Amino acid sequence: MKFNLLAAAVITAFAxxxxxxxxxxxxxxxxxxxxxxxxxxxxxxxxxxVNGVYSDSHFDDDGYGxxxxxxxxxxxxxxxxxxxxxxxxxxxxxxYGITREAFHLNIAELYGKFAYTFDTxxxxxxxxxxxxxxxxxxxxxxxxxxxxxxxxxxxxxxxxSFAVRAGYDYFYHTAKIGVEPFDDDARxxxxxxxxxxxxxxxxxQPAAPVAKKKVKTTQTHTxxxxxxxxxxxxxxxxxxxxxxxTVVQSANQLEEAEFEVYGYTDRIGSDAYNNKLSQKxxxxxxxxxxxxxxxxxxxxxKGKANPVTGNKCDGVKGRKALIDCLAPDRRVEVVVTxxxxxxx
Numbered sequence: 001m002k003f004n005l006l007a008a009a010v011i012t013a014f015a016x017x018x019x020x021x022x023x024x025x026x027x028x029x030x031x032x033x034x035x036x037x038x039x040x041x042x043x044x045x046x047x048x049x050v051n052g053v054y055s056d057s058h059f060d061d062d063g064y065g066x067x068x069x070x071x072x073x074x075x076x077x078x079x080x081x082x083x084x085x086x087x088x089x090x091x092x093x094x095x096y097g098i099t100r101e102a103f104h105l106n107i108a109e110l111y112g113k114f115a116y117t118f119d120t121x122x123x124x125x126x127x128x129x130x131x132x133x134x135x136x137x138x139x140x141x142x143x144x145x146x147x148x149x150x151x152x153x154x155x156x157x158x159x160x161s162f163a164v165r166a167g168y169d170y171f172y173h174t175a176k177i178g179v180e181p182f183d184d185d186a187r188x189x190x191x192x193x194x195x196x197x198x199x200x201x202x203x204x205q206p207a208a209p210v211a212k213k214k215v216k217t218t219q220t221h222t223x224x225x226x227x228x229x230x231x232x233x234x235x236x237x238x239x240x241x242x243x244x245x246t247v248v249q250s251a252n253q254l255e256e257a258e259f260e261v262y263g264y265t266d267r268i269g270s271d272a273y274n275n276k277l278s279q280k281x282x283x284x285x286x287x288x289x290x291x292x293x294x295x296x297x298x299x300x301x302k303g304k305a306n307p308v309t310g311n312k313c314d315g316v317k318g319r320k321a322l323i324d325c326l327a328p329d330r331r332v333e334v335v336v337t338x339x340x341x342x343x344x
Contacts, residue, residue, distance in 0.1 A: 032196020254338025
């Protein structure tokens with residue numbers, strides 16, 4: 001009956017809470033059943049029966065065990081746990097007294113659990129160790145003893161909440177029974193091989209993914225024609241090739257990037273000549289973009305249009321001085337449009 005109530009409490013705990021097995025500052029509750037085996041140390045063969053008559057006896061050492069436990073998970077490798085174990089269906093049989101006495105063992109555990117986690121849901125292999133308080137009911141009497149537990153196991157998490165656990169616990173010094181001639185060191189240890197289920201809840205929840213939106217962005221790269229080409233030429237120089245490569249690398253941060261290339265000249269010379277030269281220069285840069293793995297959506301020569309010097313060179317005398325003053329107008333602009341991610 002006691003076990004049924006405790007099992008019901010565990011099942012109820014499974015049904016509530018928000019869970020994450022791998023989170024720090026979380027709780028785990030579970031229940032298990034299994035096979036128990038008693039390890040007698042100088043107990044078989046000499047017992048006092050229930051009437052106090054000395055007789056030869058036999059210890060039937062196989063039975064069953066049940067376990068419930070609760071653990072506080074400080075992190076994904078260390079937990080502090082409490083557990084209650086019940087061992088039953090083991091017996092003492094006295095041949096002289098013709099008696100058969102079943103005994104019942106209740107074990108309370110306090111333990112530290114050290115784990116190695118091997119996935120993000122909380123699956124792990126673990127080792128546990130700690131003190132126990134044991135109560136044995138047998139031969140018409142009960143006795144209480146302090147002992148210890150050491151155990152190993154593995155748990156597999158189906159989700160962050162729900163996992164199956166298998167393990168083996170060895171309980172040291174669960175009982176000491178007055179026998180002759182080994183009163184001083186006769187004792188009973190227990191082993192429990194178990195399988196059960198567990199539920200983990202609470203803990204600091206992971207931060208929600210940061211919402212991002214795509215934003216259209218434009219980069220304008222102004223390339224000096226004096227770097228790109230020799231004067232009055234449309235043949236791209238080595239420095240010009242390097243400059244175009246730098247533009248492509250800068251655009252790698254954009255998604256769905258599109259390239260537009262516009263060539264410009266200064267105001268010296270005829271419109272027809274400058275339009276032709278600016279188109280050749282735009283096409284030369286577009287061709288180099290192609291060599292770098294991207295295609296220009298637009299490649300257009302604009303000639304004398306859109307001078308950046310304005311009227312600052314109007315008073316300059318001499319052809320060479322004017323050419324030098326108008327240098328900023330001789331350029332190729334590469335306009336790159338694409339998408340970037342922006343946090344909302």
